[in-house]
Amino acid sequence: MKVNVEIDCTPLEARQFFGLPDVQPMQLAVMERLQQQMITNIEKVSPEALMQSWFTFDPKIAERFQDMFASMAGLGGTRVSDKKK
Numbered sequence: 001m002k003v004n005v006e007i008d009c010t011p012l013e014a015r016q017f018f019g020l021p022d023v024q025p026m027q028l029a030v031m032e033r034l035q036q037q038m039i040t041n042i043e044k045v046s047p048e049a050l051m052q053s054w055f056t057f058d059p060k061i062a063e064r065f066q067d068m069f070a071s072m073a074g075l076g077g078t079r080v081s082d083k084k085k
Contacts, residue, residue: 015022043049054061
């Protein structure tokens with residue numbers, strides 16, 4: 001014996017029929033909060049914010065970046081201001 005039952009209803013109607021809670025308001029609130037956090041975090045990793053945080057950490061960081069790029073480029077020599085000392 002084979003029995004086929006077809007039910008034509010929306011997901012909301014099915015949840016209500018089975019007595020499941022409506023979680024849509026909670027999902028919307030969570031998604032809104034997640035979106036706000038993502039926007040905040042994206043602003044923190046913008047190039048301007050990263051450079052500002054790096055250069056305010058150490059006053060001589062600009063010189064160290066210059067030395068690092070010079071050594072990576074194969075120039076590897078010391079700066080003129082270091083030779084005078």
